Amino acid sequence: MQQLLQNAVRNQDQTAIISNGQSYTYQQLLESSEVLAGQLLNGADDLNEARVAFMVTPGFDYVRVQWGIWRAGGVAAPLALSYPLPSLRYVIEDTGAQIVVADETYAAVLAPLAEEKGFRFIILGQEEKAATTIQLPQLDRSRRAMILYTSGTTSLPKGVVTTHANLETQISTLDEAWQWTSADHTLCVLPLHHVHGIVNVVSCALWSGATVEFLPNFSAEAIFDIFRSGRVNVFMAVPTIYFKLISYWEGLPADEQQQISATLAQFRFMVSGSAALPASVMEKWKGISGHTLLERYGMTEIGMGISNPYDGDRRVGYIGQPLPGVNVRLVDEENVVVPTGQPGEIQIKGANVFLEYWNRPEATQKAFTADGWFRTGDIAVVEEGYYRILGRDSIDIIKSGGYKISALEIEEVLRTHPTISDCSVVGIPNEEWGELIAAVLIMKDHSVTTEDINSWLRERIPGYKLPRQYRIIEELPRNAMGKVTKNDLKQLFQPA
Numbered sequence: 222m223q224q225l226l227q228n229a230v231r232n233q234d235q236t237a238i239i240s241n242g243q244s245y246t247y248q249q250l251l252e253s254s255e256v257l258a259g260q261l262l263n264g265a266d267d268l269n270e271a272r273v274a275f276m277v278t279p280g281f282d283y284v285r286v287q288w289g290i291w292r293a294g295g296v297a298a299p300l301a302l303s304y305p306l307p308s309l310r311y312v313i314e315d316t317g318a319q320i321v322v323a324d325e326t327y328a329a330v331l332a333p334l335a336e337e338k339g340f341r342f343i344i345l346g347q348e349e350k351a352a353t354t355i356q357l358p359q360l361d362r363s364r365r366a367m368i369l370y371t372s373g374t375t376s377l378p379k380g381v382v383t384t385h386a387n388l389e390t391q392i393s394t395l396d397e398a399w400q401w402t403s404a405d406h407t408l409c410v411l412p413l414h415h416v417h418g419i420v421n422v423v424s425c426a427l428w429s430g431a432t433v434e435f436l437p438n439f440s441a442e443a444i445f446d447i448f449r450s451g452r453v454n455v456f457m458a459v460p461t462i463y464f465k466l467i468s469y470w471e472g473l474p475a476d477e478q479q480q481i482s483a484t485l486a487q488f489r490f491m492v493s494g495s496a497a498l499p500a501s502v503m504e505k506w507k508g509i510s511g512h513t514l515l516e517r518y519g520m521t522e523i524g525m526g527i528s529n530p531y532d533g534d535r536r537v538g539y540i541g542q543p544l545p546g547v548n549v550r551l552v553d554e555e556n557v558v559v560p561t562g563q564p565g566e567i568q569i570k571g572a573n574v575f576l577e578y579w580n581r582p583e584a585t586q587k588a589f590t591a592d593g594w595f596r597t598g599d600i601a602v603v604e605e606g607y608y609r610i611l612g613r614d615s616i617d618i619i620k621s622g623g624y625k626i627s628a629l630e631i632e633e634v635l636r637t638h639p640t641i642s643d644c645s646v647v648g649i650p651n652e653e654w655g656e657l658i659a660a661v662l663i664m665k666d667h668s669v670t671t672e673d674i675n676s677w678l679r680e681r682i683p684g685y686k687l688p689r690q691y692r693i694i695e696e697l698p699r700n701a702m703g704k705v706t707k708n709d710l711k712q713l714f715q716p717a
């Protein structure tokens with residue numbers, strides 16, 4: 222945080238943020254985040270790592286709240302804007318947040334929880350007046366800064382805790398590797414409860430004195446309109462977004478296509494990550510924009526770890542090489558480093574790696590080897606010096622639209638439905654979404670439709686975790702060994 226602030230002071234007069242049709246300088250960001258820090262402190266010297274959950278639309282307010290929490294010595298826990306109440310409750314309870322901040326759009330969503338739980342509830346625009354002189358705490362880099370929730374091979378998401386030092390490392394590494402400068406202008410269309418949007422887009426831009434413009438909801442039309450203005454020169458997104466942009470562009474008249482392509486050709490660079498980039502998407506995007514997308518690999522627990530080069534050969538189907546300062550090794554099931562050319566699990570060590578899973582010492586311990594390497598669960602191979610992802614060691618982790626989804630988490634909720642006697646959730650390959658969530662159900666009552674089940678689920682889990690395909694069967698298929706395997710269940714979704 223200290224370095225981020227120092228950099229902001231150096232760039233005081235530059236435009237930091239454009240949101241909601243308004244521009245804000247670094248000076249305005251510094252001043253308003255200080256005011257917010259004062260409100261959070263409410264007379265105290267230091268929040269001393271108290272968790273502050275916040276539900277704020279991407280834009281100036283989001284950043285001033287995030288910076289305000291950090292400057293007051295708190296731990297920022299951004300809430301996903303699309304979550305239904307049970308998921309919001311889970312994050313607020315799990316973090317033990319004592320303060321919750323919302324903008325006016327989300328205040329009503331959180332109001333029932335605020336009443337029930339009695340946490341301090343700050344609604345932006347209705348804040349109390351802060352003291353005129355605020356003494357902000359000195360922050361040690363080793364202090365906790367942020368908690369982001371990630372799904373895994375357990376039925377409940379875990380809070381990934383990063384320190385200020387972790388974040389500074391993650392940001393400064395990308396800042397250098399991808400040559401950010403204060404002349405850059407990026408557009409953020411990603412959700413701000415995950416590292417891709419928070420670290421790679423917003424924090425890297427603000428670290429380097431660049432401008433970050435926000436589009437709170439995804440819309441291909443709105444993105445191209447902003448691109449056509451000619452002010453954006455850096456763009457980062459998940460493969461699904463590039464897929465959607467390509468489809469939209471393909472439906473435009475030739476003159477508009479040419480106009481867009483001409484603007485895209487002026488960009489400095491464009492990045493894809495969070496899920497495997499299909500070769501077809503990479504090639505079509507190159508045809509449209511003239512850019513070879515820079516594919517990189519990351520994870521909530523590590524920020525970015527492996528990246529194709531900024532200068533040099535960006536290879537289709539590869540994630541590139543370890544970023545400076547990130548140690549990477551591939552190991553076999555016995556945790557022995559594999560010979561070059563052999564597949565193994567990616568393990569990571571470095572100052573970028575998170576501190577702990579919040580309140581889960583056992584999960585934290587299991588995530589690291591005895592000698593301190595973080596086990597990613599991703600399987601890769603090195604070919605001609607470039608890493609290539611082969612898959613994951615758990616079939617229960619699904620990536621859809623760039624979101625990580627636990628099959629077990631959805632199964633657990635499905636099993637509480639009164640008419641479902643058994644179920645299994647799998648990810649099936651899909652060019653647009655990476656994987657589609659699919660569920661196999663055994664029903665007690667056949668009058669209940671899958672639409673009924675989805676509307677029931679919608680109140681309990683976020684929309685991106687909804688199964689998009691169902692198969693209702695009488696009995697789970699068993700293989701020759703008498704076992705039910707998810708790989709066999711996936712076959713049920715093969716087109717006839």
Ligand code: MLC
Pocket residue numbers: 410411412415416417418438439459461462494495496517518519520521621622623624625654657658684685689
């Ligand atoms: C939504 N829909 C889906 C879906 N999600 N269909 C299939 N699979 C999914 N996963 C459908 C909805 O039902 C709806 O259909 C339509 O798509 C629009 O829904 P939406 O919710 O409005 O979606 P949209 O806003 O279009 O979102 C698509 C998206 C979003 C790609 C913009 O998923 C997104 O922002 N993804 C980014 C996630 C991210 O930032 N991941 C980074 C994690 S960090 P209908 O029929 O009702 O119209 C990380 C580390 C790293 O991974 O390396 O970066």
Ligand code: AMP
Pocket residue numbers: 371372416493494495496497498516517518519520521522540597599610613620623624625
């Ligand atoms: P998350 O936990 O949401 O941060 O997601 C991290 C996971 O996304 C990684 O463990 C990988 O499985 C996946 N991932 C990120 N980048 C890539 C990529 N470029 N190619 C394939 N998978 C990726």
